[in-house]
Amino acid sequence: MECFPYRGGPQGRVPSARNARHEAAGAVVERVNTMEWRNRVYGPVVLLLLSGCVWGAADPNDKDRYVSRQEYEALKKQLADVETRLKAQEKAAGPQGQVPGAEAPQPGTTEPRRKVDRLGLFDTNLLLTGDAAVGFSKTQDQPSTFTAEFNPMLLWQLNERLFFEGSLELGLQGPETNGEGSATDVELDLANLTYLLNDYILAGAGKFSVPFTAYHNHLDPTWINKLPADPLVYGDGGIAPDSGVGAFATGAAPWRRMLVNYAVFVTNGPALITDDPQAAGSLNFDNYNDLNDNKAVGFRIGLLPFSRLEVGYSFEFSNPNPPGFETVHSTLHGVDLNYVAPIAALQGQLTARAAWVWSNLSEATYDPTGALGFGPLRFANDRNGGYAELAYRPTEAAERFLRNFEFVARYDRLNIPAQAPGGGTQEQWTAGIDYWITARTILKAAYTFGVHENDPEVFALQFATGF
Amino acid sequence: MRRTDLNQYRYAGLVVAGVVLGLTLASCSTTERSSPPTAQSRPTMFPIASVSETVDAQTSSGGAAAGQKLFGTLGCAACHTVNGKGGTAGPDLSQEAKKGRSASWLAAQIRNPKAHTPQTVMPAYGNLSEQQVSDLVDYLLSLSAAGAAVAPTLPGRPPATTVSSSEVATGGKRWSQRCGQCHNLRPPAEYDDAQWAVAVHHMRVRVPLTGAEQRDILAFLQASN
Numbered sequence: 001m002e003c004f005p006y007r008g009g010p011q012g013r014v015p016s017a018r019n020a021r022h023e024a025a026g027a028v029v030e031r032v033n034t035m036e037w038r039n040r041v042y043g044p045v046v047l048l049l050l051s052g053c054v055w056g057a058a059d060p061n062d063k064d065r066y067v068s069r070q071e072y073e074a075l076k077k078q079l080a081d082v083e084t085r086l087k088a089q090e091k092a093a094g095p096q097g098q099v100p101g102a103e104a105p106q107p108g109t110t111e112p113r114r115k116v117d118r119l120g121l122f123d124t125n126l127l128l129t130g131d132a133a134v135g136f137s138k139t140q141d142q143p144s145t146f147t148a149e150f151n152p153m154l155l156w157q158l159n160e161r162l163f164f165e166g167s168l169e170l171g172l173q174g175p176e177t178n179g180e181g182s183a184t185d186v187e188l189d190l191a192n193l194t195y196l197l198n199d200y201i202l203a204g205a206g207k208f209s210v211p212f213t214a215y216h217n218h219l220d221p222t223w224i225n226k227l228p229a230d231p232l233v234y235g236d237g238g239i240a241p242d243s244g245v246g247a248f249a250t251g252a253a254p255w256r257r258m259l260v261n262y263a264v265f266v267t268n269g270p271a272l273i274t275d276d277p278q279a280a281g282s283l284n285f286d287n288y289n290d291l292n293d294n295k296a297v298g299f300r301i302g303l304l305p306f307s308r309l310e311v312g313y314s315f316e317f318s319n320p321n322p323p324g325f326e327t328v329h330s331t332l333h334g335v336d337l338n339y340v341a342p343i344a345a346l347q348g349q350l351t352a353r354a355a356w357v358w359s360n361l362s363e364a365t366y367d368p369t370g371a372l373g374f375g376p377l378r379f380a381n382d383r384n385g386g387y388a389e390l391a392y393r394p395t396e397a398a399e400r401f402l403r404n405f406e407f408v409a410r411y412d413r414l415n416i417p418a419q420a421p422g423g424g425t426q427e428q429w430t431a432g433i434d435y436w437i438t439a440r441t442i443l444k445a446a447y448t449f450g451v452h453e454n455d456p457e458v459f460a461l462q463f464a465t466g467f
Numbered sequence: 468m469r470r471t472d473l474n475q476y477r478y479a480g481l482v483v484a485g486v487v488l489g490l491t492l493a494s495c496s497t498t499e500r501s502s503p504p505t506a507q508s509r510p511t512m513f514p515i516a517s518v519s520e521t522v523d524a525q526t527s528s529g530g531a532a533a534g535q536k537l538f539g540t541l542g543c544a545a546c547h548t549v550n551g552k553g554g555t556a557g558p559d560l561s562q563e564a565k566k567g568r569s570a571s572w573l574a575a576q577i578r579n580p581k582a583h584t585p586q587t588v589m590p591a592y593g594n595l596s597e598q599q600v601s602d603l604v605d606y607l608l609s610l611s612a613a614g615a616a617v618a619p620t621l622p623g624r625p626p627a628t629t630v631s632s633s634e635v636a637t638g639g640k641r642w643s644q645r646c647g648q649c650h651n652l653r654p655p656a657e658y659d660d661a662q663w664a665v666a667v668h669h670m671r672v673r674v675p676l677t678g679a680e681q682r683d684i685l686a687f688l689q690a691s692n
Contacts (some may be wrong), residue, residue, distance in 0.1 A: 125661045125662070125664055125665045126665070127662050127665040127666060127669075129666075138473060138476060140473055155665050155666070155668075155669050156665075157664060157665045157668050163668050163669070163672060165669065165672065194672050196671070196678070198678065199677055199678025199679060200677060200678070202671070202672060202675065204672065209673070217673060218649045218673070218674070219649060221650075223650075224649060224650045250672070250675045251675055251677070252674070252675050252676060252677045252680070253677060254677070259677075261674070261675055263675070307644035307645070307648075308644065308648065310648065338648060338649070340647065340648050342548070342559065344559065395558070396558060396559070400584075402487075405487055407484075407487075407488065431480075431484065433480075433483070433484055433487060436651065439651035439652060439653055439654065440650075440651065440653060445480060445483070447476065447477060447480045457473050457477075459473055459476035459477070459480065466650075
């Protein structure tokens, strides 16, 4: 693989219509510059002529209201002289419209604009996008509830190399007591700047979607996820990171007959929960501060042996240790698969997605003195879990309305050490029916069957759209 | 554990799922029609690529062979699969004759797809001549009649434009395969050139794409909107 200098971005190789428009825009600028000089000359001339007309018409009884032949010839000669000089100036100005002998641009006026233009800051493009969803869910032994969320995303292309991505997650939090109102939960989901180094690699920093397996980076927006809820391994209490604050480099390149994509990242890392009796020993991936001057590092490699299949391997290492837990290390491994293909025999499209994550933390004793009421607690802190999802959409069905349906089945499993708080195995099957109203608007209905006695059953509806 | 509070949702969901699945299977099981096809619809949820319509099509000889060449020149393979090769944004066109499509229907579909499906994003090839449309129809009908027709290839000679039709066609294929791997495809007409530049740049970062993929996909989308 050669690393070529970036050979011009997409705006450097544009269709001819766009080139024509740019050329036309440049021609307009030229004409405007020329026109400004022309107007400065023509303006007084026209004014002079009008003045002459007005003067001549000012007093209809004035016997001198008509110019003499001599005066007429003089005016005519003056006009011809002005035209000649104007043509000479245009010829001398050249394509830039810079008139020789014209007053030079004052410092602090045009010069900064030229510099700014070279940076391309006046060629920026903004795009507001994102997704929103409303839902209804009924979890076993809990009240049913409606939900709503709104996740706007601002994309700003500063120039062909520099790009900003920012997004918020807006949702509702239930009140702590009946007397309080629900609060709006606002979270900065993403805020990062990236720079395209060449055709095969780019670098970025900020708050970004951690490329640990493919789910959060590719599949978790509400209008892409085929079911209302995230897989157990990625949801609340999951064992995989979603976003982080740090820096990253990523890219893709052809390799033999395959396509390879790769990413490396460093973040402030997760925090180890040590004092919560219901979550001690878990990693808090919603922590974005570096608590111990130790960073998390990781990478992901994805292989696309052919266009419809991607398999990936991910790794992350961190020291999430607060004071008193200096010896605790965290190692995460993950594998993921994504396969999408039309199946002629089924007259439709099949989508298969799966991922499995292993989380290994060093052993530690939580609440060693018992002061927090649940210790001393010590256990082998190895966790793992994942999901497998299959979806079928009858895109070739004879009936048009059936083509918009999609049938989804997903298996989820999360294994927590039995001695850990909340330990045990959570296992469930989810069956769902989706209806695609448009390419980006989906109505989902799903029922989750718990496998074990303690696994809750859930019925959920969701209406989601990407904009 | 009490599960009776969810029974009503469970049973209702099972009934609805069963009805829909049954209808779907019954619909998919029919491969021959007992009656002539009426105005058929195309999947509208997968935006279908369009390529530049100012392609210098080579139709000197006419017939299925010319239609095959034109199929490749126009970049139809970017979105339509023929005998296992091509894009997946649009339907597979390998069995049009077996599906009972008439020549007149196919011609109308090529010239004005919205007449059959108002929501389709397939562009209208109204500027093709009668001979060109006839050649394309002959080619499509010959596929399932002849069996193993050779899949069309993309044109090797770039036209006299800054972005060649092959680049646009390649971009269409990459768009349907790379982008379609994660999500449904937004119709190209929904965004203007500047918006697509931003969106594709975003995908360059997120997927990630190679620089060539970014340029090809953007060229296709900007040519198709």
